[in-house]
Amino acid sequence: MDKLLIRGGRRLNGEVNVSGAKNAALPELCAALLTDQPVMLRNVPRLRDVATMRQLLENMGVQAQTHGERGGFTLQAADPIKPEAPYELVKTMRASVLVLGPLLARFGQAKVSLPGGCAIGSRPVDQHIKGLQAMGAEIEVEHGYMIARLPAGRTRLKGARITTDMVTVTGTENFLMAATLAEGETILENAAQEPEITDLAEMLIKMGARIEGHGSSRIRIQGVERLDGCDHAVVADRIEAGTFLCAVAATGGEALLHHARADHLDAVIDKLRDAGVRVDAVEGGLRVTSPGAAQLKGQTFRTTEYPGFPTDMQAQFMALNVAAQGASSVTETIFENRFMHVQELQRLGARIHTDGRVALVEGLGEFGRLSGATVMATDLRASASLVIAGLVAKGETVVDRIYHLDRGYDQMEVKLRALGADIERIQ
Numbered sequence: 480m481d482k483l484l485i486r487g488g489r490r491l492n493g494e495v496n497v498s499g500a501k502n503a504a505l506p507e508l509c510a511a512l513l514t515d516q517p518v519m520l521r522n523v524p525r526l527r528d529v530a531t532m533r534q535l536l537e538n539m540g541v542q543a544q545t546h547g548e549r550g551g552f553t554l555q556a557a558d559p560i561k562p563e564a565p566y567e568l569v570k571t572m573r574a575s576v577l578v579l580g581p582l583l584a585r586f587g588q589a590k591v592s593l594p595g596g597c598a599i600g601s602r603p604v605d606q607h608i609k610g611l612q613a614m615g616a617e618i619e620v621e622h623g624y625m626i627a628r629l630p631a632g633r634t635r636l637k638g639a640r641i642t643t644d645m646v647t648v649t650g651t652e653n654f655l656m657a658a659t660l661a662e663g664e665t666i667l668e669n670a671a672q673e674p675e676i677t678d679l680a681e682m683l684i685k686m687g688a689r690i691e692g693h694g695s696s697r698i699r700i701q702g703v704e705r706l707d708g709c710d711h712a713v714v715a716d717r718i719e720a721g722t723f724l725c726a727v728a729a730t731g732g733e734a735l736l737h738h739a740r741a742d743h744l745d746a747v748i749d750k751l752r753d754a755g756v757r758v759d760a761v762e763g764g765l766r767v768t769s770p771g772a773a774q775l776k777g778q779t780f781r782t783t784e785y786p787g788f789p790t791d792m793q794a795q796f797m798a799l800n801v802a803a804q805g806a807s808s809v810t811e812t813i814f815e816n817r818f819m820h821v822q823e824l825q826r827l828g829a830r831i832h833t834d835g836r837v838a839l840v841e842g843l844g845e846f847g848r849l850s851g852a853t854v855m856a857t858d859l860r861a862s863a864s865l866v867i868a869g870l871v872a873k874g875e876t877v878v879d880r881i882y883h884l885d886r887g888y889d890q891m892e893v894k895l896r897a898l899g900a901d902i903e904r905i906q
């Protein structure tokens with residue numbers, strides 16, 4: 480099993496290319512199910528989740544081809560398609576639930592395994608089911624599968640007004656994709672506003688969908704009878720960019736992050752600036768300059784839906800707080816169990832006390848320093864936080880179980896090495 484070996488203490492300097500966003504690429508790969516025409520995606524990141532999604536789609540009969548160095552991906556979901564997502568593939572990636580909406584919309588039926596729990600929380604899909612039922616689907620759960628179909632005599636979903644109990648990102652994406660081919664108008668209230676939703680909507684519009692209001696909490700979709708293929712470049716990964724911002728902030732140094740978008744990272748950038756980091760939007764990216772964590776001030780924050788502070792950046796910013804000066808508190812409001820990195824950070828010498836959804840951090844600042852140890856990655860962003868901690872720690876840190884990291888980061892160690900980090904992948 481691959482591990483990362485990090486010798487901490489080096490400043491990071493140089494330039495790095497931010498890849499396409501995992502959380503945009505995954506729904507966009509699924510959107511290819513909405514048409515029998517070829518869909519060309521560019522800037523698809525090289526990730527384990529993308530490989531899993533490809534396998535899932537190919538298993539249904541979708542033709543998929545990658546080309547070029549720059550993440551080119553062509554998909555064609557020509558008939559016949561087997562509208563099924565088996566447990567073996569779904570269990571490794573929760574985003575598999577994103578095939579449900581497109582399959583129902585185009586084929587009127589789907590059999591998709593329930594994803595099950597996840598290290599960060601129980602993550603039910605009740606809202607996905609409720610919303611698609613409101614659009615006329617009949618969905619039963621049998622033997623761990625969602626068996627979905629249209630009632631006898633119907634060939635299309637019907638437009639509906641859907642108000643979810645909470646803001647759900649993949650829920651919004653499932654409804655958005657389903658509604659493009661439904662009969663009549665769908666209104667999504669309490670919709671997620673993440674940039675990945677906007678990017679998906681822009682792709683669907685290129686395919687011929689009629690969508691308004693994406694990027695706000697109210698999205699209107701007028702269903703059309705068919706969609707065409709398209710050519711679409713996946714938006715840059717704001718979470719990968721944010722992770723590199725925190726890494727450079729923590730180690731000290733100066734880096735240029737090509738393709739990173741300030742407008743997608745407002746909440747994180749505000750906190751970094753308050754901490755004492757310089758972040759400038761420059762042509763085509765972001766420049767970050769930092770004196771290193773020991774000179775920074777830890778920041779209190781709480782995670783919320785976009786445009787608030789992203790839960791997917793909580794662990795990485797906590798690693799920065801741990802090495803910075805002063806006390807800070809971190810509140811996780813989205814997932815009930817997203818502090819799995821705390822115990823591993825403590826093994827490196829972090830001073831953190833958790834109480835339910837709040838973590839109180841006592842920064843080490845100028846008077847202490849993390850010290851390297853072997854730590855275990857428990858989920859994707861927890862892994863990234865351990866890498867950041869390892870980069871500032873004294874001596875060697877080994878991060879084990881980095882298959883979690885590979886789910887969502889495109890060659891992270893290669894990019895960090897290019898910035899001057901002493902980091903290598905070992906067996």
Ligand SMILES: CC(=O)N[C@H]1[C@@H](OP(=O)(O)OP(=O)(O)OC[C@H]2O[C@@H](n3ccc(=O)[nH]c3=O)[C@H](O)[C@@H]2O)O[C@H](CO)[C@@H](O)[C@@H]1O
Binds near residue numbers: 600601603607813814
């Ligand atoms: C592939 C992808 O895009 N993943 C992102 C997506 O996950 P995902 O879409 O799974 O997360 P949601 O936005 O749906 O989850 C928000 C909250 O709603 C709850 N919930 C959600 C749906 C449902 O049917 N019932 C329910 O109770 C969840 O358990 C969670 O507590 O948004 C999360 C929140 O920004 C991010 O951390 C993930 O990186």
Ligand SMILES: C=C(OP(=O)(O)O)C(=O)O
Binds near residue numbers: 574791860
């Ligand atoms: C939680 C995440 O992803 P997923 O929804 O794919 O598990 C993440 O990207 O941090």
